[in-house]
Structure formats: structure tokens, C-alpha cells
Amino acid sequence: MTVTCEGRQTLAVGRAAQELELRSGEFELATQLGEVRVAGAEGRPGVAGPLGRRRVAAEEIARLQAEPGFPEALRERVRTVGTNEAAELLRIGPGRFQRLTRAGCCGPVRFYVNRYGAVVWLYLAAEIAEFADREPELLAGNTPAAMRVMLDGGQDWRPRQWRARRVAQLMGQTGDPWESAAVLAAVLPPEETASVVEDPRERSLLRRLKPVFVSVITATVAARESLERVLTAEEFDEVLWYRVNLSRALEAARHEDPGRLRAGSARRAAARRNEPPSFLNGPSQGARTVPAAP
Numbered sequence: 346m347t348v349t350c351e352g353r354q355t356l357a358v359g360r361a362a363q364e365l366e367l368r369s370g371e372f373e374l375a376t377q378l379g380e381v382r383v384a385g386a387e388g389r390p391g392v393a394g395p396l397g398r399r400r401v402a403a404e405e406i407a408r409l410q411a412e413p414g415f416p417e418a419l420r421e422r423v424r425t426v427g428t429n430e431a432a433e434l435l436r437i438g439p440g441r442f443q444r445l446t447r448a449g450c451c452g453p454v455r456f457y458v459n460r461y462g463a464v465v466w467l468y469l470a471a472e473i474a475e476f477a478d479r480e481p482e483l484l485a486g487n488t489p490a491a492m493r494v495m496l497d498g499g500q501d502w503r504p505r506q507w508r509a510r511r512v513a514q515l516m517g518q519t520g521d522p523w524e525s526a527a528v529l530a531a532v533l534p535p536e537e538t539a540s541v542v543e544d545p546r547e548r549s550l551l552r553r554l555k556p557v558f559v560s561v562i563t564a565t566v567a568a569r570e571s572l573e574r575v576l577t578a579e580e581f582d583e584v585l586w587y588r589v590n591l592s593r594a595l596e597a598a599r600h601e602d603p604g605r606l607r608a609g610s611a612r613r614a615a616a617r618r619n620e621p622p623s624f625l626n627g628p629s630q631g632a633r634t635v636p637a638a639p
Contacts, residue, residue, distance in 0.1 A: 354403035358383065361401035365409055366416040367423070373560065374423045374455060377514050381405065425455055425467040434473050437484050445483060448492045451476050452506035456559075456575060462567025464575060466503055504575045505583055508532050515556050522598035523605050527554035529591040532578050541591050546606050 356364065362372035365381065375381040376399075383399040409419060426434065431451075432442040445451060446466065451473060453466040477484065488496075515528045530538045530551045542548045558576055563569040578584045598605070 355384070355400035356403060356406065358399055358401060361406060364406050365419065367420065371420065371423050374425070375419070377511070378423065378454075379514070379517070380419065380422055381409065422471060424470045426470050426473065427465065427467055431468050431470075431473050434470065435477050435484055441484075444488065444492075444496055446503055447501045448495055449502035449506060450480065450483060452510060453503050454507075454510065456507065457561055458563055458568040458571045460565065460568070462565060462571045464504075464571050466507075505578070505580070507575065508578060508583075511558055515558070521554075522594065522601045523550060524554050524556070526591060526594040526598050527551045528556055529587055529594055531555050531558065532576065533584065533587050533591065534577055534579075537584055537588060538591070541588050542595065544606075547595065550606060 358372065358376075359369075361381070361383075362369060365372065365375075367375060372381065376383045381401060382405050383401050409415060412418060428439050428443055428446075432439040435442060442451075446453070446468070451468055454469045454472070455467040457465050457467075459465055483489075512528055512532060516525055519525055519528075527550075530542065533541070538551070539548065542551060559572075561572055563572050578587055
């Protein structure tokens, strides 16, 4: 159904996917990559809440439909490949490709967890082609010594690169300072978040604003544990990076939108009294940015 939101015609994401001739998974990835711009149900950008509560402006659909090569060109920009297909594209063995990805040469764009609890990584076909053009020397011959040392030590950059990509995507979708802090807090272990965010009211707010990082079905305990490991930073330097940037984001949120905590406290107090809160929550200001993850 098409509705009018703030003077703009918008479509539900299911209808938008049909108009763009994309499957649901392709459409979700297209929104994450910024190929399709979406907004919240009220028509403003935001990261909290599932994709199903968002809408797409009719002019965005028209823009994409008018592109040369539609819909094949759009589908190709969001086409993903697994390890075997990526190796075929590069004309190398799957084992060599996996070593390259563990070393951080190609970052995954999506993943799923199979019934055995194993994480299956997916890559953008376009990025695989770009890697082949950029680093042809890594596709043949001996593996560089520094890379061998890293791999022999058990290093695997795939989860870390996926987290960095997803955090950057979500940070780019919001101009709300508290939502930005919630994105960074979401990838830290709970004890790390608690040590940075000492105020329990702030921790509660960040939990409420926690964005949806991924839509993955986890039918077993092993699958849920694997998913949690992908979503959570582990290594010291990565954890430190997110801690530092969370601290900075919190300082910005406290300065730019100090009324958010007071509003939340008033809302909870009103709920306890079973009466409506008497406050107005002002608009947030400014998009949050963070430097590229290490």
C-alpha cells in the first residue's frame, strides 16, 4: 500500500521489493548497502527497529527503475557469492580463497548460520572482481610471509570486517546521537559496555535503541552461540576501538540531546502513575561519524 508521509508518497518494503524486482534478501542487502534508501515509518532516517517497519519513497523507486539496465544492473550490484563461487570467479581453489578472506583481503557482506552452527560467509561478487583487479599477485604463487604468520596463528578477520561494515552502515543511517551510541554499544560485550556507560539510565536507553544488525534464523543452541560470536567484538584492539568511540559518542549525545534521559525518566514515572508524561522531546541534531575500524 502507498501512503503519504510528510507530503511524500511511500511504499511498504514488501511492495517496494516487488516494484524493484528484488527478492527479500536482495532487498534487505540493497538497503544495507545504500543502493535503496529507506526511512522509518514516520518518514525520517533511523536505525532502530526491523526493516519491516520502514518505508521507501515513491521517488526512490522511480529513480532506480529509470537507471540503465534495470533491474539486472541493480541485482548485479547486490549479488552475493559463497566461497566456492568466489573462488571460481578468481580462478583459484576454495582453500586459497578462504585463506585470503581470513587474512582480510576480501570482507564478507552477509552470513548465515547452518544447522550445525557453522557460519557461512557471503561476499559481494562486485567486490571479488575488484579485488582480482587490485591484487592479482595474491592469486598465484606463494602466500606472503606476513600473511602466513598471521594465518598460522589462527587469525580470522571475517567477523571483524563484517562488524565494521555493518556498524558503518548503521551509523550512516541515523542523525540521532543516542542511536549512534547504541550502534557502537551493540557490538561490545555487556561487561565492556557497562564499564563505559556507568549510568544505568543511559544503559537502559541504549538497550532500547539497539538496532537490528542482522536477520538470521538460529534454530539450535550452537547456531545461536555462533551468531553471538559474530555480533560481538572479541580481540583487545577491536574492543578498545569500540570503547573509545562509544565514549566519544556518549559525550556528544549528552551535549547535543541531554533531554533524552530526562524524557525517558519522565515517561517511566508517568507509566508508574498511569498518566501521560508532560514533556516534549526536542529533535536530535547532526549525523554521527566515526573513523574507519582498524
